[in-house]
Amino acid sequence: MLRQTFGTSLRPSFSSRLFHQSSACLKKPAAKKPATKKKGKGAEKKLLLGRPSNNLKGGIVGLANVGKSSLFQAISKSHLGNPANYPFATIDPEEARVIVPSERFDKLCDIYKPGNAVPATLTLFDIAGLVKGASKGEGLGNAFLANIRAVDGLFQVVRAFDDPEITHIEGSIDPTRDLQIVTHELLEKDYEFVLRALEAAERAVKAAGSQKNSMALTDRKFEQSLCEKLLEHIGEGKKVYHGDWTNDEIRFINTLTLLTAKPTAYIANVSFADYEAFVKAGNNLDNIKYLSSIRNWIDENSPGDLLVPVCVEYEVRLFESSEIGEELDTASTVQSAIGPAISSLRKALNLISFFTGSPREVREWTIRQGSTAPEAAGVIHGDLEKTFIVAQVTKFDDVISHKGDETSLKSGGKIANKGKDYEMEDADCVIFKAANGKK
Structure with a gap:
């Protein structure tokens, strides 16, 4: 038909x-779009x-x-x-x-x-x-x-x-x-x-x-x-x-x-x-x-x-x-x-989670795999993405083993400062620092 x-x-x-x-039909290759210049280092x-x-x-x-x-x-x-x-x-x-x-x-x-x-x-x-x-x-x-x-x-x-x-x-x-x-x-x-x-x-x-x-x-x-x-x-x-x-x-x-x-x-x-x-x-x-x-x-x-x-x-x-x-x-x-x-x-x-935790509130946030730290901050509040400075990242297992004690985590070198290019990993526990005192 x-x-x-x-x-x-x-x-x-x-x-x-x-x-x-038809077995004689040849696959027509898609035309390639002209390459665009990429900003920053590395592949897109x-x-x-x-x-x-x-x-x-x-x-x-x-x-x-x-x-x-x-x-x-x-x-x-x-x-x-x-x-x-x-x-x-x-x-x-x-x-x-x-x-x-x-x-x-x-x-x-x-x-x-x-x-x-x-x-x-x-x-x-x-x-x-x-x-x-x-x-x-x-x-x-x-x-x-x-x-x-x-x-x-x-x-x-x-x-x-x-x-x-x-x-x-x-x-x-x-x-x-x-x-x-x-x-x-x-x-x-x-x-x-x-x-x-x-x-x-x-x-x-x-x-x-x-x-x-x-x-x-x-x-x-x-x-x-x-x-x-x-x-x-x-x-x-x-x-x-x-x-x-x-x-x-x-x-x-x-x-x-x-x-x-x-x-x-x-x-x-x-x-x-x-x-x-x-x-x-x-x-x-x-x-x-x-x-x-x-x-x-x-x-x-x-x-x-x-x-x-x-x-x-x-x-x-x-x-x-x-x-x-x-x-x-x-x-x-x-x-x-x-x-x-x-x-x-x-x-x-392709959804993963990150956590924010304290005696005041524990929250599990959802982001897509491959999201950067500023993009994750933006899920909490749009201004956090715009004014992002640094993400203080602790791995989930470390938080558990140290029972959430910030002093113990710091002295053990378990809290890492990550910049705007950091790609979030599943179960990261994070504190975001931003301009104007937002966090």
Whole structure:
């Protein structure tokens, strides 16, 4: 099947490109943008796909009726969402700010016994379920896909348990089929987004044709060539997130807010028996029904992405029992998977933490990996970044071993002064010094 596009050109649709690729087709290399002069020493820092923000949002996605809303309630410890045993129980996305479980934060609170304790949080959305054909308007269609476009990372939930009492929209339990359906719909929509961007670039190149040596023409040709490269990448069934892109390519890709450019952590919704067996086997996926096939699918189609088995039914029971002050008999031996699940999405989003601590307040702050000391200071207050002088950095383990005693840390040489080029490391404990006495 061919799709009519800009002008008189004909280009293959996503489906035809994915399933009928010609072995004779040669990959067209993307045009290289002219090198820009870099300020300071060293090479340019590798950019990340997605919004350049520390306040990133996650969305829970998957086929309809696989346990997304129940998981959302368990994670958010609320009764938001609409879990029900039928598809499309959720229509409009629900939002909740969830506390990030953190043993490091708890240890600092034990040491300082602060008057105020502020943990890190992550904003999550419960997004309506997807069905096959969503990219063409089936089910909740484009509304669902627009909601995914608005978040920065995904929890993709897949059903991995048997229960004839709970309906499955496809009529049978097949996790790898379900994973493929969701991925195909996201790729299909991205193909359409990139095709529109390509048409716009072609029109711009044509309009600027008389300006032979203009920077605008060079930029539009770069975008045109990159769109062709993206179409080929997506047409091969590959997520944009797993492509090898240059910084200039990433800058343009980020303007497109593509669905498959978002990092994903996979949640396998398993039975309690399988989850208990997984825990007792030392978190070993082998011999647990469906988990090995899911892991193999991820390794092939989304290499490097994390898989977290969760028994959503059990998590809901843990939440409900805590509300009434009771403890399940299994709580001491089969612990919640919510902490690892949240941590997996933070890791996928390239988020790390730093701490500020004193008897007055202990707070865990969230930044993106690769953030400099001034950028981290700016998360606390914008003026701290503008007037940054120095960061006094102590490693978390040193704070713990010295029980937070500043005099002991100083005499032991554990507090290091770091300048504006210092790249923050996960779990740094920091005091920022700035002009005008701000700190």
